[in-house]
Amino acid sequence: MSKQSERASYTDLAHQGLKNAPLQKGLRGIQQRYGQGALHIWDSFADPSLRKRVxxxxxxxxxxxxIVLEELTKNIEQRGGNVFFAPTAQDAVNYVLDLASKKEVQRVVKGKSMTSAEIGMDEALEQAGIKVVETDLGEYIVQLNQDTASHIIAPCIHLDRKQIGRLFHEKLDIPYTDDPPTLTQEARKALRKELLSADMGITGCNIACAETGHISLVSNEGNIRMATTMPKIHVALMGMERVAATLDEHASLLQLLTRGAALQKLSTYVSFQGGPSEKGSPDGPEEFHLVIIDNGRSKILADPDFQEVLSCIRCGACLNICPVYGRIGGHAYNSPYSGPIGAVITPLLHGINNHADLCKGETLCGACKEVCPVENDLPRMLSVLRHKLAYGDPQWNVTPHNKSEHRFFSLWSRLVRTPKLYHILIRLSGVLQRPFLSRDNMVSKLPGKFHGWTTTRDLPPIAESSFRQKWLQNKIASKNVVRKGQKD
Amino acid sequence: MSQPKTVSLFIQCLVDSMFPEVGEAMVNLFDRLCIPITYPADQTCCGQPAFNSGYRKQAAEAAAHFLNVFADAEVIVCPSGSCVHMVRHHYPLLFEDDPAMLQRAQQTAAKTFELSEYLVDILGITDTGSTYAGTATYHDSCHLSRELGIKEQPRQLLRNISGLHFVEMNDSEKCCGFGGTFSVHYPEISTAMVDDKLDAILASGADTVTGCDISCLMNIKGRASRRGEKLQVLHIAQLLEPVHGGSHE
Structure with missing residues (x-):
């Protein structure tokens, strides 16, 4: 990740997100409509077992x-397409750069691809002097704003129409307007020129199908259709897990993808690409290249704890329901992959210690698991990531994250196994809290690490007598108490 | 009906030290229902804070202590969904490599219930005969509703409280932002989340919010207090308790 070296912390970026009013409005809208909507779809789905089967x-x-990737490769090659397997991000980037150089490519149009952001494709092309233009409207806005996407499906959710109006006025040299249809028409005009003059189209891949040897791309704007057919060369970047073995599996995944992403039975466009245009056909590119990218996925595949996450079809439904994402937005995740899926996949791809805050910065509420079209248990995986951070794990190059926290829990463990001492300490805390009690008998200021709680909240006090004390002192009246040794 | 089983009270650590009245309410409730109870006094904490922070070794040590303390229990009932989730789902995970302990964990898991679940699903009680004067709304705590699937039981119990007007809030199943140590490590995010929850509660028109997990309620109460909101925050046991029901003003 090229942009990660100078990155700000999760906490700082989260605070910026919390204070960003257009972002907050955008997030509220998308969560109310799409998050709840997806849950509703699964609840009332005509085929309730589909998610489990898929x-x-x-x-x-x-x-x-x-085996599946081999079949995909064979079928695409038979149709005259090229397949390159890239073990690392750099290998993928180099392949595309070499190709661009060989074919003297000067202008590239992109069709929204998170994989390209993962491997730093755009920056590499630009450094090679090639003009790169995003054609997905949201991504185009983000690119004009020299910004990064903040949602997997809705990249510019952090900008409102006024901001976009000012941006277009400045960058496209048009009179200011915040009328969405007018802005869209302006983008369309500008993008059409780019699409007609590009030498290469670069897209991602929503789901490949090994049986038929094609990749499919879903969109609602038609830009993908043009980006894959107008330029002479189409390059598709694909994470190596994004493949269905059979057309049947592919069809089911497509159903879940468009519903999870946008509550649609089918997106406006579904493009199937599997090779160059046939001889004599006016449509399609002269060359088709599929770059299958590993970049750390083999390692995930080899770990039974995390293998499940590769089932993800990047629909973004988990972002639309997550109460943490719903408040901080996507930039805090420091990755093209934000939200709950980002919190799991980013540490696995780019280092667990590097992204410890992503592993720890959720409440494990389980909403993401409930809404996920493929029922990925992201909270379970976050818990495993925390486990690795706690003690370190050489297999994942993880070092213990917080030694003082480790010491705390070791001490805590000894205490909870020594009930008398544990309860004495609770009583002692009850005495020590006295100077912190406010008039209404709440704790309104705590020292040290617990300060975080009382900055914005009060804390009910430790009771004068605990339940245990009351019980042992027979202060709890009950007719039906069975005391120890009394049981018949 | 045969002799009811003796309930071993599993008093969540937060209830024990900060909200003993919730435990007392449970005692009164079981008393009214003529259910024998016992309280293993060596209990401390189920280990959830350590588990959720990744310290599984320490969590397993706490779990082993819990299994010893409750070894003789006929049935274990706890006024917290997340603690029951810990025992039911995470204890077996902690001992997956130790067959003897795994068996003990599974046996204990099978006889551990959350309060509203025990009343409704096991005892078949939906009306505890209590009264409350007020409009109450219910917060679905995450582990209770999603991991234990307990959504209707507390609502049934609440609807049968005489004098209680029950209203639903929007997004009742949305996390309140507590998340254990999350609330201390990421206080600003946590506060934004509890503000959403509090706004939903107040918008429902309720004067009282209740739930089955004191940790969420503590978070909601703490934020309501700082914001100066007039809101009663009561654990469901306190509403179901026959003696004190309706006298919390």
Missing amino acids: KAKRESTLAHLD
């Missing part, structure tokens, strides 16, 4: 991924 198929495909 998950089982995903797991079986992942277990045979080598």
